Amino acid sequence: MKFSGLKVIGQALTGHKGWKPLWRDPAPKSHYDIVIIGGGGHGLATAFYLAKVFGKANVAVLEKGWLGSGNIGRNTTIIRSNYLLPGNQPFYEFSMKLWEELEQETNFNSMVSQRGILNLFHSDAQRDAYRRRGNAMLLSGADAQMLDRDALREMVPFLNYDNARFPIKGALMQARAGTARHDGVAWGYARGADSRGVDLIQNCEVTGMKIEAGKILGVETTRGFIGAGKVGVAVAGNSSRVMSMADKRLPIESHVLQAFVSEGLKPTIPGVITFGAGHFYVSQSDKGGLVFGGDIDGYNSYAQRGNLPVVEDVLEGGMALMPMIGRARLLRSWGGIMDMSMDGSPIIDRTDVGGLYFNGGWCYGGFKATPASGYAFAHLLATDTPHDTATAFRMDRFERGYVIDEKGVGAQPNLH
């Protein structure tokens, strides 16, 4: 079934009785060429690109809950490519380009909206740092623009420009950044993978890995043993938990990050605004809710919910940046579990177990990376070589001294 405007009008006129489920619900086969653990954004994107770009259809995605039930359904939907370091920025710009063509590729409305992102600065030093970052973005082929205070005020007049501690002096803008409908991304990839023959197997938790003579032969699951030529793990949040089945320790701690949404309001915030100095960022969903968040709670957690001190910290940041937010009522808050890596950057790599591949360590930046992560992981699984933009994301970069530390804070995951 192909979606089109004509199809929607036709269905509207006939009572919407002709829509079919977007994917099958197959029973697991006894063996697949490639098994992907994790039916979230990254796992589904991997399966989609494996089938579409690399011609691999004998593939299964195993998901312990329902598709998209993890972080792809819990994030704040921001897409951007405004990184600094050469190991990161080309990868995220590749992702941005995939976002721009995503809806045509998957024939699914993922509501990709390039409404722009503003990173605010408050001092000469921060202006210099953002100018450098903007130049790095331009070098990678991304767009970047410095806005002074007057240009910024014209665009977002409602900010508190004269905050005593952090007066706003301007912003680094990426106009091509924006938001996407997070669930729609998962569903688009799932449907695209399924229609190309990938088996999406839900309620199928991996409980063990069968490894013999240094090679993986398959996985034990709650729905029986499933043999596999290759196994790709894409379970960020639970990476340490799953990789411990292969007796692997990772350079990762799991932390909880909270997010918040207000009641629905009329259009008020044009794009994404980040107030790094105040640990606060905000955008407005198409439904009208202000979607915002701040820092991780800062201690190891698998709880998918945070504590009140960070709620207070985030809301204080919001009040400092745009006092009008105090008139909005908070509707919901929730938490998601982040793979916080030791340098703040992800890992897409082989392991020393033959046929076992790992994708994780996305910190709180996994959503924007979904398309490129899937593409690069599919590239690695299909060809055994890393994608050109993902060569730096190696597991052994820590011991070799090639960390990709955007913030330069060292091996302290709760500071990244």
Added chain:
Amino acid sequence: MLIPHPILGPRDAQEFTYLGDAALMLRPDPTQDNAEAAFSEYIYFRDNPVGIHQELWFHEQGDRSWLVVTRNTTTHEILSAELASDVKRKQEGDQ
């Protein structure tokens, strides 16, 4: 979260800063043959368990003591807290 400080009684976790797994107290011996590999493992790799976790908290806005807190990472329940200096003394006693 309230941390039961062994000297000061229950204290708000906001008074503390978090370092990480208490295994960081077991620093490798820099003179041993595989010291380089041992230090890379020590600095970068973690058990990151689901459930009971022993971890280091620093009472920065209090008496500036280091504590080893035993906490459940799935429920945030804090089970106990000891002075890190006491834990260290016990570890050295074991050797």
